[in-house]
Amino acid sequence: MNEAILSCQHVWKLYGPDPKAYLQSRDVPPSLDEIKGTGFIPAVRNATFDVHAGEILIIMGLSGSGKSTLVRCLSRLVDPTAGEIFFEGRDLLNASPKELIDIRRHKMGMVFQHFALLPNRTVLENVAFPLEVQGVGRANRETRAREMIELVGLDGREKYYPRELSGGQQQRVGIARSLAVEPDVWFLDEPFSALDPLIRREMQDEFLRLQSMLKKTIVFITHDFDEAIRLADRVAIMFEGGIDQLGTPEEIITSPATDYVAEFTKDIPRDKLLTVGSLMEAVDSMEMVGEGLRHDEKLHDVAHAILTSSGPNRVVDEQGNTIGAIRRSRVLDTLFGKGN
Numbered sequence: 210m211n212e213a214i215l216s217c218q219h220v221w222k223l224y225g226p227d228p229k230a231y232l233q234s235r236d237v238p239p240s241l242d243e244i245k246g247t248g249f250i251p252a253v254r255n256a257t258f259d260v261h262a263g264e265i266l267i268i269m270g271l272s273g274s275g276k277s278t279l280v281r282c283l284s285r286l287v288d289p290t291a292g293e294i295f296f297e298g299r300d301l302l303n304a305s306p307k308e309l310i311d312i313r314r315h316k317m318g319m320v321f322q323h324f325a326l327l328p329n330r331t332v333l334e335n336v337a338f339p340l341e342v343q344g345v346g347r348a349n350r351e352t353r354a355r356e357m358i359e360l361v362g363l364d365g366r367e368k369y370y371p372r373e374l375s376g377g378q379q380q381r382v383g384i385a386r387s388l389a390v391e392p393d394v395w396f397l398d399e400p401f402s403a404l405d406p407l408i409r410r411e412m413q414d415e416f417l418r419l420q421s422m423l424k425k426t427i428v429f430i431t432h433d434f435d436e437a438i439r440l441a442d443r444v445a446i447m448f449e450g451g452i453d454q455l456g457t458p459e460e461i462i463t464s465p466a467t468d469y470v471a472e473f474t475k476d477i478p479r480d481k482l483l484t485v486g487s488l489m490e491a492v493d494s495m496e497m498v499g500e501g502l503r504h505d506e507k508l509h510d511v512a513h514a515i516l517t518s519s520g521p522n523r524v525v526d527e528q529g530n531t532i533g534a535i536r537r538s539r540v541l542d543t544l545f546g547k548g549n
């Protein structure tokens with residue numbers, strides 16, 4: 210596992226009258242019911258997790274579950290009620306206002322669903338804007354902005370104004386602008402949620418293409434599980450301010466930590482997500498049949514072989530060594546449930 214770029218330790222954000230005093234008055238952290246009973250809004254409850262260098266961590270949850278608040282705490286656009294946050298080893302909550310501004314300007318990139326492009330500035334000027342704020346001279350910032358515009362596929366539109374662009378194109382400008390400062394960590398808060406499904410898919414592909422080149426450390430919010438499993442290395446599922454589970458999409462789907470997570474993920478097409486390896490078991494090799502299915506194949510692609518075989522199918526690694534077997538019954542239970 211790569212080093213942690215961001216580390217969040219027991220972070221809380223409650224809204225209401227003097228939430229700090231309320232939390233400090235407690236010996237043990239209050240439960241969700243207690244918090245609600247006292248009239249506080251539990252925007253973030255006791256969040257502890259790391260964001261690793263180069264990963265895409267997706268924060269998922271229904272509207273109002275605290276996703277934006279949590280991510281805003283990570284850049285201290287929102288001040289947590291309690292907890293600690295370390296960014297590249299620096300204590301973010303004790304950073305001076307000047308340090309904070311510096312960190313945000315030089316090390317963090319942000320894209321929001323309703324991002325504000327500057328209406329009276331061209332695409333080029335919009336993308337160059339964060340560099341202008343940094344005090345970078347015109348020639349340098351425009352060179353850099355042109356590179357970013359090309360990166361997101363908008364070359365030729367440098368002189369357009371935001372109103373002359375489609376929603377998808379505007380979002381590309383927002384992405385280019387957020388990347389102009391070469392951030393160490395990139396926050397995206399539902400960047401594609403307002404786009405039509407087809408454009409949205411195109412933007413997801415584009416995003417993955419960019420990430421394959423840039424290898425940024427990314428915290429990406431969405432309320433759409435399909436989007437999450439397409440993009441995520443790991444997913445955190447939030448429920449009323451708490452992180453119910455954080456893991457790979459496979460882990461979350463095969464071993465949901467709470468009833469809520471199970472309910473939340475029940476409609477996900479498992480066959481396209483799960484690999485053979487995720488359902489593999491130790492089986493006596495005498496029982497195994499078949500030439501061997503690769504552990505990293507998706508169930509969807511090998512379902513026929515598994516479902517029509519006379520015994521547990523052999524599973525092999527990249528070198529062709531047997532590493533386990535997969536049973537038809539396990540596949541059926543996972544894909545279709547146990548009939549309840």
Ligand SMILES: Nc1ncnc2c1ncn2[C@@H]1O[C@H](COP(=O)(O)OP(=O)(O)O)[C@@H](O)[C@H]1O
Nearest residue numbers: 224250251252271272273274275276277278279
């Ligand atoms: N400034 C605020 N004052 C009071 N309550 C807020 C404020 N910001 C957010 N909340 C509440 O905190 C909860 C989490 O909000 P938010 O982080 O925006 O959720 P999400 O991004 O998952 O939709 C919600 O109940 C919201 O109403």
Ligand SMILES: [Mg+2]
Nearest residue numbers: 276277278398
């Ligand atoms: Mg939000």
